[in-house]
Amino acid sequence: MPFMLPSILRNVFSGPATRPYPANPRQPFADARGELVNDPETCIFCSICAKKCPSQCLAVDKELGTWEWDPFACVYCGVCAEACPTKSLRQTNVRRAVARDKQSVAVQGQPKPKKSP
Ligand code: SF4
Numbered sequence: 234m235p236f237m238l239p240s241i242l243r244n245v246f247s248g249p250a251t252r253p254y255p256a257n258p259r260q261p262f263a264d265a266r267g268e269l270v271n272d273p274e275t276c277i278f279c280s281i282c283a284k285k286c287p288s289q290c291l292a293v294d295k296e297l298g299t300w301e302w303d304p305f306a307c308v309y310c311g312v313c314a315e316a317c318p319t320k321s322l323r324q325t326n327v328r329r330a331v332a333r334d335k336q337s338v339a340v341q342g343q344p345k346p347k348k349s350p
């Protein structure tokens with residue numbers, strides 16, 4: 234027992250080793266791979282992000298001007314954001330919020346009518 238005394242005293246007089254979540258949540262690390270954000274003003278709906286996605290959780294329709302992301306199927310690899318030619322798609326360091334229902338994230342831009350032949 235005496236050999237444990239330093240540890241006991243240290244633990245008695247130091248603060249708790251855990252954080253009182255959710256009152257005091259951990260702040261995200263600078264390089265953490267978190268949620269995706271797409272800017273409909275600069276997205277050209279080229280589908281490159283969807284073609285590169287290993288999880289197939291992106292759906293892009295150029296004619297309708299829609300971009301849709303399923304954050305529950307995403308593995309947060311960041312490949313889509315790296316491949317985006319306009320940099321309209323970026324990956325933040327904020328992790329996905331807890332949710333009760335599965336909902337995708339949709340972005341509506343300007344529809345691009347099909348060119349007539
Ligand atoms: S987010 Fe980027 S890669 Fe994806 S459709 Fe828009 S412009 Fe293309």
Ligand code: SF4
Nearest residue numbers: 286307308310311313
């Ligand atoms: S972060 Fe990875 S898995 Fe998620 S949408 Fe982008 S490419 Fe797909």
